[in-house]
Amino acid sequence: MEMITNVSEYEKIAKEKLPKMVYDYYASGAEDQWTLKENKRAFSRILFRPRILIDVSKIDMRTTVLGFNISMPIMIAPTAMQKMAHPEGEFATARAASAADTIMTLSSWATSSVEEVASTGPGIRFFQLYVYKDRNVVAQLVKRAEKAGFKAIALTVDTPRLGRREADIKNRFTLPSNLTLKNFENIDLGKMDKTNDSGLASYVAGQIDRSLSWKDVKWLQTITHLPILVKGVITAEDAQLAVQYGAAGIIVSNHGARQLDYVPSTIMALEEVVKATRGAIPVFLDGGVRRGTDVFKALALGASGVFIGRPVVFSLAAAGEAGVRKVLQMLRDEFELTMALSGCRSLKEITRDHIVTEWDRPRIAPKL
Secondary structure, three states, rough: OOOOOOOOOHHHHHHHHOOHHHHHHHHHOOOOOOOHHHHHHHHHHEEEEEEEEOOOOOOEEEEOOOOEEOOOEEOOOOOOHHHHHOOHHHHHHHHHHHHHHOOHHHHHHHHHHHHHHHOOOOOOOEEOOOOOHHHHHHHHHHHHHHHHOOOOOEEOOOOOOOOHHHHHHHOOOOOOOOOHHHHHHHHHOOOOOOOOOHHHHHHHHHEOOOOOOOOHHHHHOOOOOEEEEEEEOOOOOHHHHHHHOOOOEEEEEEEOOOOOOOOOOHHHHHHHHHHHOOOOOEEEEEOOOOOOOHHHHHHHHHOOEEOOHHHHHHHHHHHHHHHHHHHHHHHHHHHHHHHHHHHEEEEHHHHHHEEHHHHHHHHHHHHH
């Protein structure tokens, strides 16, 4: 393998290694894939205003998330069915996150169970939750995650139905026969039927509760003592409701551009959400992060941290645990360099004044 110098290079290797159905599942977005492109592209419309002649010989990237101490504000987003990418799947990702001293979020639709992931050793782990029509299934799963030592629930709220992912329809996507959705294996919900459409879309239509509403955030609080992050917020109105209904935090997410196309990129939606919370709860971002510069821009716009998804599955496919470790290290190194070159020695020194966006350029335009 040639020398990898940035996170995005893993995607090309993954595309060569993975079966077409699997690569397309990980890589594609909804419908025209406008938001998929925009999630990455929007970062390029934010420029830096670096400060100079500041002693940056020591840079501290440590932070706390929901009270947990981690080495950097870069965490792992939930991505489903990781054993399609590599035989070690979620085990490799969990070990890489632990080695980097950061947080991994395990998907409900993982190909390794909460208990199996917990058995890989110590680490701070969150559990991403889809709410099934059968609430007993949900309650049982939350209890298992709690018992296995998971520290928070990331409740996905943007998927009452699955977005239209045309690559999955063309490929008649289904989970390979040697794999199961491990968390549901013991209740006969671990398999996906092959259909003339997307097998995942059929599964979601059959199992996921379309009636999910804000009152269910309260219901979740009655069945677990774990903090609940609401994942999938992109408007100020929903940010205010998340605070009102007792969420411990918000993840600004458009589901990796896989749900509704033509929603804004998450970096564009971020500031609106942050302002609406008025500092009551932390706001995180996922979607489109491929560089340490992207991490800095998110923090400058008010995020408390970012979650990365596709870079993890692509590096996992390319090089297993070592690939995921390298992705986390590269983003960490790039972020540290961005901090140094911007004149920031700690996360709290990263401010809105360190960036300029297309929508506020007149603020600093020189008088002619």
